[in-house]
Amino acid sequence: MFENLSEKLDRAFKIIKGNGKITEINISESIKEVRKALIEADVSYPIAKEFCDEVKKKALGQNVLTSVEPGQMMIKMVHDELVSLMGSTTEEINIKPNPTIILNAGLQGSGKTTFSGKLALYLKSKKSKKVLLVAADVYRPAAINQLQVLADSIQVDVFRQDDNKNPVDIALQAVQKAKAENYNVVIIDTAGRLAVDEQMMTEIADIKNAVNPTETLFVVDSMTGQDAVNTAKAFHDRLNYDGVVLTKLDGDTRGGAALTIRRVVSKPIKFVSIGEKLDALDVFHPGRMANRILGMGDIVSLVERAQEHYDEQEARKLSKKIHTNTFDYNDFLAQINQIKKMGNLKDLVGMIPGVGKALKDVEINDDAFKSIEAIIGSMTKQERANPDIIDVSRKNRIAKGSGCKIEEVNRLIKQFDQTRKMMRSLSGGKMQQLKQMRNMKKIARR
Numbered sequence: 001m002f003e004n005l006s007e008k009l010d011r012a013f014k015i016i017k018g019n020g021k022i023t024e025i026n027i028s029e030s031i032k033e034v035r036k037a038l039i040e041a042d043v044s045y046p047i048a049k050e051f052c053d054e055v056k057k058k059a060l061g062q063n064v065l066t067s068v069e070p071g072q073m074m075i076k077m078v079h080d081e082l083v084s085l086m087g088s089t090t091e092e093i094n095i096k097p098n099p100t101i102i103l104n105a106g107l108q109g110s111g112k113t114t115f116s117g118k119l120a121l122y123l124k125s126k127k128s129k130k131v132l133l134v135a136a137d138v139y140r141p142a143a144i145n146q147l148q149v150l151a152d153s154i155q156v157d158v159f160r161q162d163d164n165k166n167p168v169d170i171a172l173q174a175v176q177k178a179k180a181e182n183y184n185v186v187i188i189d190t191a192g193r194l195a196v197d198e199q200m201m202t203e204i205a206d207i208k209n210a211v212n213p214t215e216t217l218f219v220v221d222s223m224t225g226q227d228a229v230n231t232a233k234a235f236h237d238r239l240n241y242d243g244v245v246l247t248k249l250d251g252d253t254r255g256g257a258a259l260t261i262r263r264v265v266s267k268p269i270k271f272v273s274i275g276e277k278l279d280a281l282d283v284f285h286p287g288r289m290a291n292r293i294l295g296m297g298d299i300v301s302l303v304e305r306a307q308e309h310y311d312e313q314e315a316r317k318l319s320k321k322i323h324t325n326t327f328d329y330n331d332f333l334a335q336i337n338q339i340k341k342m343g344n345l346k347d348l349v350g351m352i353p354g355v356g357k358a359l360k361d362v363e364i365n366d367d368a369f370k371s372i373e374a375i376i377g378s379m380t381k382q383e384r385a386n387p388d389i390i391d392v393s394r395k396n397r398i399a400k401g402s403g404c405k406i407e408e409v410n411r412l413i414k415q416f417d418q419t420r421k422m423m424r425s426l427s428g429g430k431m432q433q434l435k436q437m438r439n440m441k442k443i444a445r446r
Contacts, residue, residue, distance in 0.1 A: 005256055006293050008037035013075055027059045030074060041256030042225045047085075047263055055081050079290050086259055086286035091243065091268035095127060097214050099178045100185045105204050105239060106219035107231060108192035111247035113143060115219050115273055116189040117150030118281040124156060125279075129184040134174040135160040136167040136207065137191040147189055154278060157183075167191065167203060168210050175211050188213070196234045205238055216241040217270065220261070222249050229264050236265040243270035246284070259289075327420050329376050329384040336369050374402040375412050387416065 012033030015026065031052045038048040055077050094100070102119070104112045116133055123129040133151050135158055137143040144160050151158045159174040171188050178186045190207060193200045208216060218241045220228045235241060244261050249272050262269055269284040318335075321327045376384065378401030383390055390398070390413065399406045 005037060005041040008040060009034060009078065009294060012037055013078075024060060027056060027074075031056045031059075034078060038256055043256035043260050044226065044229070047260050051081055051085060075294060079294055082259070082290040082293060083286045085263055086284075086289060087262045087268050088286055090283060090285045091270060092283055093217075093243070093270055094215055095123065095129065095185060099132075099175070099183050100129075100215070101175060101178075101211055101213040102185065102187045103190065103204075103208055103211065103213040103216045104188060104219055104245075105190055105216060105235060105241065106192055107196070107221070108140065108194055110192060110219045110221045111273060112192060112219045113137070113146050113189050114150070114276070114278075115245055115247060115271075115281070116147065116187050117154065117156075118273060118278050119271070120151065120156045120185075120187055121154045121278045122281050123185050123187075124154065130182065131156050131185045131187060132174060132178050132183040133158045134171060134186060134188040136170050136174075136188050138165045138167055138170070139191045143189075143191070150278065168206050171207050171211050196231060201235075201238045208239060215243065217243050217245050218267075219245045219247060222246045229261055232261045232265050236267065241267060243268050245269075245271045245273065247273040249274050322420075325420075328387055329379060329416065332416055332419070333373065333376050333384075336372065340369065371402070371404055371408060372412055375399075375404055375409055378402040387413070387420075 012030050015030040015033060035048050035052040039045060058077050104116055106112050120131045120133055124131050133147055133156055135144040135147045144162060148158050159177055161170050164170055175186055190204055216239055218232055218235050220232055244267055246269060272282050272284050274280050321331060375398060378398045395406060395409050399409045
C-alpha cells in the first residue's frame with residue numbers, strides 16, 4: 001500500500017537527516033524531493049505545492065530551528081500535514097436511523113458490488129445489524145447474481161426483481177420491505193458506466209431523491225490515478241455524497257490521487273477496501289494511514305485485528321498445553337488458521353513498525369502456509385497428536401503424501417520443535433500475557 005510513495009518520501013528525509021539543525025537550504029532540498037514524490041504518486045501539482053509550502057513554513061519556525069533531531073522533526077511535520085490532507089479525524093458511517101439507507105455510487109469496475117457485500121458483513125458482524133442488500137444494477141450482465149453469491153456467503157438477504165428494469169422502483173420497494181420486516185440497514189448497489197455520462201448521473205440522482213438515503217457513498221478504484229479525483233468531483237457536483245470509499249488499495253498503485261480526494265471534494269474517506277475477501281474492509285483512520293505511508297507501521301490496527309479473532313477460552317487451553325508440553329501439530333495448524341483469518345500477510349507485516357520497510361523487496365503471498373498445511377495434512381491423527389513418534393520412514397511417507405521434498409518436512413519439524421521449546425520457556429509468564437490480551441481492545445481505542 002503506497003509503497004512507491006513511502007520509498008520516495010524516505011529518500012527525501014535522508015537529505016536532512018544527520019544535519020545539526022534545519023536551515024533554509026537543507027529544508028528547501030528536502031521539500032523539493034517531497035514535492036517530487038507527491039507528484040510522481042499522482043497528487044496534482046497545486047495540492048503538492050500547497051502541501052509542501054505549508055510544511056516548509058512550519059519547518060522554518062523558530063522552535064524547529066533549535067531542534068537537535070531535524071530529520072525526525074521533518075518526518076513529524078510531513079506526517080501532520082498528511083493527516084490534515086486526508087481529513088484529520090476518523091468519520092464513521094451513520095447507522096443511527098432505523099432503517100438506515102445506504103446508497104453506493106461509482107463507475108463500473110470500481111468495486112461497488114464487492115464493497116456492498118463487504119459493508120453488509122461489516123455491519124452484520126461488527127454492528128449486529130440485520131442487513132438487506134438491494135440489486136439495483138439492472139444493466140451489467142450477472143450483476144444481480146454476483147450480489148446474490150456474495151450475500152449467500154455471508155448469510156444476508158437480497159432484494160432482487162430480475163424482470164424489473166426500473167432501478168428507482170426496485171429501490172423504493174426494497175425500502176418498503178425493510179420497514180415492514182424490521183431490517184436495520186438497506187444497502188443499495190447501483191449501476192455504473194465506463195465513464196461519467198448524463199444517463200448514469202440522472203439515474204443515480206433519481207434513486208437518491210426517491211429513497212432519501214441516510215448515507216450516499218462514492219466508491220472509487222484507487223488504481224485509476226488522477227482520474228479518481230476528477231470522477232469524485234463530477235459525482236459530488238451532482239450527488240453531494242456523504243463519504244468516499246477507496247477500493248483496491250492493495251493494488252500496484254501510486255495511490256497519491258486517492259489521498260487528495262478529501263481536499264478536492266471536502267468529504268471524508270470512510271472506508272478502505274484491501275483485497276478480495278469479504279472481511280477485508282477497514283474504517284479509514286487518517287493518522288494510521290499517515291503512519292503507514294511514512295513507514296511507522298500501524299500497530300493499533302494490528303492489535304484490533306488480533307482482538308477480533310482472539311478467543312480467551314481457546315487461549316487458556318493453548319496455555320495449558322504449552323505448560324504441560326503437549327502442544328502438537330493440531331495446535332500448530334490452528335494457530336496458522338488464526339493468523340490467516342486476520343487478513344493479507346503482506347498487509348499485516350506492513351502494520352509492524354519498521355518491518356514493512358525492511359521487507360519491501362521481499363515477496364510475501366498468502367500461499368506461504370500452503371506447504372505447511374499440506375505436510376501436516378499428510379500426517380496421521382496419531383502423528384499430529386504425538387510429534388515425537390515421527391521417524392525417517394514416517395517422514396518419507398509424509399513427504400510423498402504432501403508432494404513436498406523430504407528437506408521441507410525436516411525443516412517444518414525443526415521449526416515446530418523450536419517453536420515448542422520457545423513456548424515452553426515462556427509459559428511461566430503466559431497467564432500474565434492472557435491478562436494483557438484482555439486489555440488489548442482498550443489499548444487499541446486510545
